[in-house]
Amino acid sequence: MKIDGEVATGLGKGSYFLSQEFYTKEFEKNLGFIPYPGTLNVIVSEEYLGEINKIKNECENLIKPDTEFGAVKYIEAILNDNVNGAIVFPAKTTHEKNYLEFICEKKLRDEYNLADGDIVSLEF
Template sequence: MKIDGEVTTGMGKAEFFLSQEFYINEFKKNLGFIPYPGTLNVIVDAKYLHDINEIKNNCKNIIKPDTEFGAVKYIRAILNDQIDGSIVFPAKTTHEENYLEFIAEEKLREKLNLNDGDIVSIEF
C-alpha cells in the first residue's frame, strides 16, 4: 500500500519515548536501527483510514514494555521511495487517527528538507 500525506508538526512527545532505553533496544533488535528521537508526523486523507486501521489491528509486531509506558505496534515502511523506517502505532496517543508517525534512523525533516505542508509518500 502506498499513500500520500501532509507533513505536520507533532506535539514533541515522541522524543521522550524514543529516548527510553527499552524502546531503543527493541527497535534496534526488531528493525535493525536506532530511531532518531522523534517522529515525522504525516496527516493522511480519511479515504485511507479503513485500510490503515485494518493494518494496525492485524499487526503482530508489538513492543510491550514492562513499565508504565504503553505498547507500540510497528510496521516497516518506506518514505518517499528512499528512506527505510517504520510506521509506529502507540497504544497511548493523543493524535487523531489520521496521523501517521514515521520513525527512521535520521532526522527526516533535515535530511529531506521537509516543512509543514509538504507532501510525502509512505509505502508499507
C-alpha cells in the same frame, strides 16, 4: 499500500519516548536501527483510515510495555521511495486517527529539508 500525506508538527512526545532505552533496544533488535528521537508526523486522508486500521489491528509486531509506558505496534515502511523506517502505532496517543508517525535513524526534517505542509509518500 502506498499513500501520500502531509507533514505536520507533532506534540513533541515522540522524542521523549524514542529516547527511552527500552524502546530503542527493541527497535534496534527488530528493525535493525536505533530511531532518531522523534517521529515524522504525516496526516493522511480519512479515506485511507479503514485500510490503515485493518493493517494496525492485524499487525503482530509489538513492543510490549514495561511498567511506565504503553505498547507500540510497528510496521516497516518506506518514505518517499528511499528512506527505510517504520510506522509506529502507540497504544497511548493523543493524535487524531489520520496521523501516522514514521521513524527512522535520521532527523528527516533536516536531512530532506521537510516542512509542515510538504507532501510525502509512505509505502507499507
